[in-house]
Amino acid sequence: MITKELKAQVLSLNPIDKIGLVEMLLESLDKTDPEIEAAWVAESERRYAAYKRGEIQGSTLDEVKKRIRLCS
Numbered sequence: 415m416i417t418k419e420l421k422a423q424v425l426s427l428n429p430i431d432k433i434g435l436v437e438m439l440l441e442s443l444d445k446t447d448p449e450i451e452a453a454w455v456a457e458s459e460r461r462y463a464a465y466k467r468g469e470i471q472g473s474t475l476d477e478v479k480k481r482i483r484l485c486s
Contacts, residue, residue, distance in 0.1 A: 424435065464470045
């Protein structure tokens with residue numbers, strides 16, 4: 415929980431420093447979990463290999479757009 419003192423200090427920053435703080439906080443949220451990243455890499459490699467072997471078909475951009483429209 416943010417203390418009143420910290421909140422007051424943050425709100426008293428000039429706009430440039432506020433932007434820097436926001437950027438820093440957003441970057442801290444963008445860190446990926448190495449295990450999850452490795453799992454996604456392995457899955458994408460598995461799918462690409464299956465595609466290259468002809469075991470799965472690709473989708474055209476138009477097909478993907480139609481599926482997206484159906485979901486929204």
